[in-house]
Amino acid sequence: xxxxxxxxxxxxxxxxxxxxxxxxxxxxxxxxxxxxxxxxxxxxxxxxxxxxxxxxxxxxxxxxxxxxxxxxxxxxxxxxxxxxxxxxxxxxxxxxxxxxxxxxxxxxxxxxxxxxxxxxxxxxxxxxxxxxxxxxxxxxxxxxxxxxxxxxxxxxxxxxxxxxxxxxxxxxxxxxxxxxxxxxxxxxxxxxxxxxxxxxxxxxxxxxxxxxxxxxxxxxxxxxxxxxxxxxxxxxxxxxxxxxxxxxxxxxxxxxxxxxxxxxxxxxxxxxxxxxxxxxxxxxxxxxxxxxxxxxxxxxxxxxxxxxxxxxxxxxxxxxxxxxxxxxxxx
Ligand code: PBG
Ligand code: ZN
Numbered sequence: 001x002x003x004x005x006x007x008x009x010x011x012x013x014x015x016x017x018x019x020x021x022x023x024x025x026x027x028x029x030x031x032x033x034x035x036x037x038x039x040x041x042x043x044x045x046x047x048x049x050x051x052x053x054x055x056x057x058x059x060x061x062x063x064x065x066x067x068x069x070x071x072x073x074x075x076x077x078x079x080x081x082x083x084x085x086x087x088x089x090x091x092x093x094x095x096x097x098x099x100x101x102x103x104x105x106x107x108x109x110x111x112x113x114x115x116x117x118x119x120x121x122x123x124x125x126x127x128x129x130x131x132x133x134x135x136x137x138x139x140x141x142x143x144x145x146x147x148x149x150x151x152x153x154x155x156x157x158x159x160x161x162x163x164x165x166x167x168x169x170x171x172x173x174x175x176x177x178x179x180x181x182x183x184x185x186x187x188x189x190x191x192x193x194x195x196x197x198x199x200x201x202x203x204x205x206x207x208x209x210x211x212x213x214x215x216x217x218x219x220x221x222x223x224x225x226x227x228x229x230x231x232x233x234x235x236x237x238x239x240x241x242x243x244x245x246x247x248x249x250x251x252x253x254x255x256x257x258x259x260x261x262x263x264x265x266x267x268x269x270x271x272x273x274x275x276x277x278x279x280x281x282x283x284x285x286x287x288x289x290x291x292x293x294x295x296x297x298x299x300x301x302x303x304x305x306x307x308x309x310x311x312x313x314x315x316x317x318x319x320x321x322x323x324x325x326x327x328x329x330x331x
Pocket of ligand 2: 122129
């Protein structure tokens with residue numbers, strides 16, 4: 001575009017709230033937010049999560065009250081993380097997760113949209129997202145995908161609206177898609193964690209889900225999650241997942257990876273979710289507690305950055321506050 005002389009005065013676009021509202025091109029709506037929910041087997045009442053101020057892990061009962069409250073705040077889309085009471089060697093009992101989804105559907109029916117996280121790290125004795133091979137020194141991708149698609153089927157049969165595989169194994173999207181289709185569950189979608197990086201920012205979540213990798217020789221998730229130094233892998237993984245049938249793609253974490261959001265949006269037409277993860281949430285909460293930032297304004301600014309980069313959907317632990325904050329915010 002030509003450099004016009006009268007664009008020298010840029011402040012005409014900034015001088016009042018009204019003009020700023022008129023000329024801004026990025027806006028937020030609570031309708032595009034997903035609220036993560038933790039539900040823990042065997043607890044009697046909700047439990048405050050360490051390092052995630054304001055976020056709770058629910059009991060099966062308190063979860064229903066939480067969802068009711070969230071609905072009253074205009075939040076009706078959820079990402080569910082079931083935390084079973086015990087670890088399993090043979091990974092065949094997903095009844096707690098299925099039961100919770102059935103309860104949600106019985107209580108709220110189509111008033112809610114529930115994506116069920118589909119991963120093995122809360123179930124395995126070693127905390128990895130897949131199972132180990134017989135030598136126990138590497139991940140068995142094939143067997144992991146077989147178990148994951150079995151799990152996905154049970155989640156879908158229980159009433160999950162979407163399956164959200166967060167394991168980062170190869171081939172899981174097509175395996176899950178085939179499994180669902182074979183059982184007539186073609187309305188159940190897949191939201192793939194297609195660009196999930198190996199990150200420092202998952203700590204509070206792992207505490208909540210008792211899912212830290214421990215007790216095997218593999219100490220981290222680097223052999224399946226993406227390297228922060230390899231953006232091409234994120235792009236190719238996302239294109240691959242879209243081709244395998246993922247309905248919604250995801251970038252995670254969000255704030256340190258807005259370049260990835262932008263690049264995936266350029267290359268793939270599928271809707272894209274940005275997951276502002278537990279450590280990112282905690283970072284804002286810590287700064288706010290110290291009085292360094294204003295809590296609401298910081299979350300709003302971050303959400304705006306995600307939308308600006310190209311995210312269609314925002315997953316945030318503060319989603320349930322989004323309607324109020326957005327309504328009250330001024331440009
Ligand atoms: C596990 C899973 C993780 C998150 C979502 N699913 C953690 C991990 O991969 O270790 C992170 C979410 C968050 O930190 O908010 N598959
Ligand atoms: Zn996992």
